[in-house]
Amino acid sequence: VSFAGVSAGGTTEDGFSLSFQVNHLGHFLLTQLLLERLQSCAPSRVVIVASRAHCAGRLHPDTLGRPPPGPLSAFQDYCDSKLANVLHARELATRLEGTQVTCYAVHPGFVNTELFRHTPLWLKPLFLPLVWLFFRDAAEGAQTSLHCATQEGLERFSGRYFADCRLQEPWPPARDDRLARTLWEASEKLVGLGGSGGSPSP
Numbered sequence: 001v002s003f004a005g006v007s008a009g010g011t012t013e014d015g016f017s018l019s020f021q022v023n024h025l026g027h028f029l030l031t032q033l034l035l036e037r038l039q040s041c042a043p044s045r046v047v048i049v050a051s052r053a054h055c056a057g058r059l060h061p062d063t064l065g066r067p068p069p070g071p072l073s074a075f076q077d078y079c080d081s082k083l084a085n086v087l088h089a090r091e092l093a094t095r096l097e098g099t100q101v102t103c104y105a106v107h108p109g110f111v112n113t114e115l116f117r118h119t120p121l122w123l124k125p126l127f128l129p130l131v132w133l134f135f136r137d138a139a140e141g142a143q144t145s146l147h148c149a150t151q152e153g154l155e156r157f158s159g160r161y162f163a164d165c166r167l168q169e170p171w172p173p174a175r176d177d178r179l180a181r182t183l184w185e186a187s188e189k190l191v192g193l194g195g196s197g198g199s200p201s202p
Helices: 018-040 052-056 073-095 124-134 143-150 177-190
Strands: 044-049 101-107 161-163 166-168
Touching: 018 044, 018 073, 018 101, 018 177, 044 073, 044 143, 052 073, 073 101, 073 177, 101 143, 143 161
Parallel strands: 044 101, 101 161
Antiparallel strands: 161 166
């Protein structure tokens, strides 16, 4: 289950936007490094924790990994990374078809975790009461991930998007196979695999 995530501005020492590197590139690289192991112990599953925030994501291959411009850069970066999560699951499923390794993108709901600890100070008095009143606790937020990791009979839905333990249709850009393939190829280069790291082909 790939669930590490941040929602914060800034860049990493590798030169990528923080949210994009942690939320997408880190998951992508780890999955690539584990592919041989996953296939050797199949049937196995990969669950990528995305978010409904993918609906606001915008991915541009020529600027992939760079902080988005504008006053809401950190929020846009988070949304972009979540769109990348959904597309990653979609393309991974295509490439692993027939291997008995399946994958799923999930929206856990809005969960009261440390994800938004970098929220600007001026916004916290407005934001935190909403978190306490309406957000799920961590155990509730884990249910859809656990469902996709353990529920029998989900193999035919590999590459799909789940929320509230049910199959859901993601936003149209998250169903764009060409964009998913482009993201995959660009991600390989950004993490230093360059298409030669044992990556399966569709």
